[in-house]
Amino acid sequence: MEISLLRAYLDLAGTCHFARSSERLHLSPSTLSRMIQRIEQQAGARLFERNNRQVSLTRAGESFHRYAVSTLQAWEALQVELHTRGSRVQGEVSLYCSVTASHRLLDSLVSRLRLRHPELELKLHTGDQAQSLQRLLAGEEDTVIAARPQDLPAGVEFQLLARSRLVFITARQSAQNTAGYHASVASPAYFDWARTPLILAESGLARRHVQAWLRQHKIRADIYAQVSGHEAIVSMVALGCGVAAVPELVLDASPVRDSIQSLDNWPALPDFEIGLCTLSNRLREPMIEAVWNAARD
Amino acid sequence: MEISLLRAYLDLAGTCHFARSSERLHLSPSTLSRMIQRIEQQAGARLFERNNRQVSLTRAGESFHRYAVSTLQAWEALQVELHTRGSRVQGEVSLYCSVTASHRLLDSLVSRLRLRHPELELKLHTGDQAQSLQRLLAGEEDTVIAARPQDLPAGVEFQLLARSRLVFITARQSAQNTAGYHASVASPAYFDWARTPLILAESGLARRHVQAWLRQHKIRADIYAQVSGHEAIVSMVALGCGVAAVPELVLDASPVRDSIQSLDNWPALPDFEIGLCTLSNRLREPMIEAVWNAARD
DNA sequence: CGCTATATTGCATAAAACGGAATGCTTATG
DNA sequence: CATAAGCATTCCGTTTTATGCAATATAGCG
Structure with missing residues (x-):
């Protein structure tokens, strides 16, 4: 019985709501659903009574809850035991x-x-x-x-944590917002680069990718501003200041993602590989x- | 932390010997090795001190041992709790x-x-x-x-437990044994069917598969005996009575498998699908x- | 100085898990 | 009473992970 399954179980037992739990756990609803099915399978008993509208613990589910809590505690106690005794890293x-x-x-x-x-x-x-x-x-x-650059500087270790596509974004063309500027977003070829500025990062991998992309597609764009930090770029795009490219990860986490649309059908930029780095x-x-x-x- | 990993860990902690444990657990040595690596990874500590010649528990490994035992006990207690209370199946x-x-x-x-x-x-x-x-x-x-037949009888449920190839076997041609009969085992076309009898199951799927195979390859073989039970067939082949086809699973488990060779380069027979059956x-x-x-x- | 026993890695394949979209059921609402 | 909205589940294609075999590496033994 996997630790992550126990965590998922306990969360769901708390909320009794798949959609909410799956969000808290950063999982898709389908994944959570099948995790629970897997748990029930391995336990050999139905742990949640549920239809499409209501979720509740069965009797067996309560037994399992006690088991899950104590097993998780034992695991965490083990972690402490293993890692405080020997090394005492402080x-x-x-x-x-x-x-x-x-x-x-x-x-x-x-x-x-x-x-x-x-x-x-x-x-x-x-x-x-x-x-x-x-x-x-x-x-x-x-x-x-x-983000991992094409060639990592010597003496730097890299450990991948996540991949993320680099996507172009514009402000969502809502009914209210249409006045701002009308851009055909079907393809960069039909995009009105003259009237729509490009918001470019001040430095970094995204900047280089975008510049290479512009060269490759022979596009000359007005550079509206050079901003530092993807989050700030997202905010500017949301305000209608122009078009930009940011990692999808940033977009997903952005509080203004609802007023943004990503231009998925544009030719793709290279993926971002995001990881932990330290000196070798x-x-x-x-x-x-x-x-x-x-x-x- | 998966139950099966804990079981593997405890077994290895008992034997301190990868090869032996992997056999007891019905796993390949490489799989066991990587299971242990995975455990150590998740625990975040090295649990076995080992070189290619000796295996022993580290201090951390002893802590983990206590954890593994108690977690496994908790799991089994849960099973009992879940399944004795409600249903009382007897x-x-x-x-x-x-x-x-x-x-x-x-x-x-x-x-x-x-x-x-x-x-x-x-x-x-x-x-x-x-x-x-x-x-x-x-x-x-x-x-x-x-074994699942081509078409399952109506009203019978089938649940797959294992797949197994159906392989032709002969007695191994050891130095002592060569006298018995000399068969080219490279291909059924060159095989001396006139001098070597075929041992055929009395009934069942293997019999039908072999008969179809003979027809397809236009081979007329002497049928030496019609035996019931793959295990008995294996014994007869080991004694040099002829050639036969049996599921690899039976071969692997046979006490006489050392005096048998399987004819892997012969055209393949259909796989066996072995499972549990009951009436719907x-x-x-x-x-x-x-x-x-x-x-x- | 091979030789054997044995844990580990490389590689190809098989199985499992995942997310997004589609589905189907259940309650809320006009 | 019909329609909609909410939500868990299933389908499906893709990615990730686990597995076994074969090759490799290394320690001890004669």
Whole structure:
């Protein structure tokens, strides 16, 4: 019985609502549904009484709840036992990442780290993701989350955490908003580049990808502003300032994603590979190694 | 943390020997090795100190051992709790299968059944696997393990437990044994069918497959004997009585497999699909349903 | 200095899990 | 009473993960 299944079970037992739980757990409803089916299968009993409208625990489900809680506690106790005794990793480690990454990528890392090394204090710095490798190389950060460039600087270790498409976005053309500008969004060839500015990142991988893309498609665009940080770019696009390319991950997490549309039928940009980075020669340091290992799995 | 991983861990902790444990667990050494790596990964600590010659528990491994034992106990207690309270399934169910199936396919089924329904008494009958569906239809057995025929009789439920190739076998041509008969085993076309008898099952799917195969390849073979039960056929082949086709599963489990060689380069026969069968209209009976569900997963 | 025993890795394949879209049931609403 | 909206589930194509076989590597033994 997988730990993640127990967590899912307990969450669902709390909410009694698949859609809500699946959101809290960052899973699709279908996945959660089948996770529960798998649990019931392995337990050999129906744990939730449910139809399409109501969800509740069965008698067997209550037994399972006790089991799940105690098993999860035992697991967490083990983590503490294994990781406080031997190494006693303590001190501070800094981690630099974008606001988005801090939401979507870090929760499992951080929770595992707190369990394994309660004495280790993680100093989280957020900012423009494009800066991250520079900050790492400059020694300003111990670890960073960055998009992997075509060729990684020598001496930098990279551990993949997530992939994300890089997508073009514009403001959603709502009834109210139509006045702003009318762009054919079917293809970049028909797009009115003269009238619609391109919002370009100040630096970083996204900037380079977009520039290469413009060259390849022989498009000359007005560059409206050079902004730092994908989150800020998303905000500007939402306000109707122009078109831009950002990682889908940032878009998904954005509070203004409803007023944005992504131009999926445009020719694709390369994917972003987002991961944890640190300097190779510091990977032996216990604190950094602890962060590194917590990120794996 | 998967139950099966805990079981593997505990077994290895007992033997301190990958090869031996992997055999006991019916796994390949490489699989076991990677299972342990996965456990260590998830635990975030090295649990076995090992080189290519010696295996021993680390300090962390001992902690994990305590955790594994208690977690496994909690799991089994849950099984008992879930399955004794509600249904109280008691009585006798008969299960007919071959000797081979009883070794290789039944252990997980039986152990789960004893855990879930200690009051249920399984009456195990072994015999020729080819008889099983007849016995089921005749009402002589409640459940059987059988190879799935091209078309399943109406009213019979089938649940796949394992796939197995159907392979031709002859006696291994050892130095001592060469005198017996010299057959080119490279291909059935060059095989000396006139001098080497074919041992054919008295009935059942294997018999039909082989007969079709002979027709297709236009081979007329002497039929030396018609034997019932694949295990008996294997014994006869091992004694040098001729050539035959049996499911690989039977071969693997045979005590005389060392004096047998399989003719893998011969044109293939259809695979065997081996599974649990019962009558559809009896699937609601609690005892039969219990067996059925215990077989799943 | 091979030789054997044995844990591990590379690689190809098989199985499982996942997300998005479609489905179907159930309650709310006009 | 008909229609809509909400929600768990299933279908399906894709990605990820696990597995076994064969090859590799290494330690101990004669």
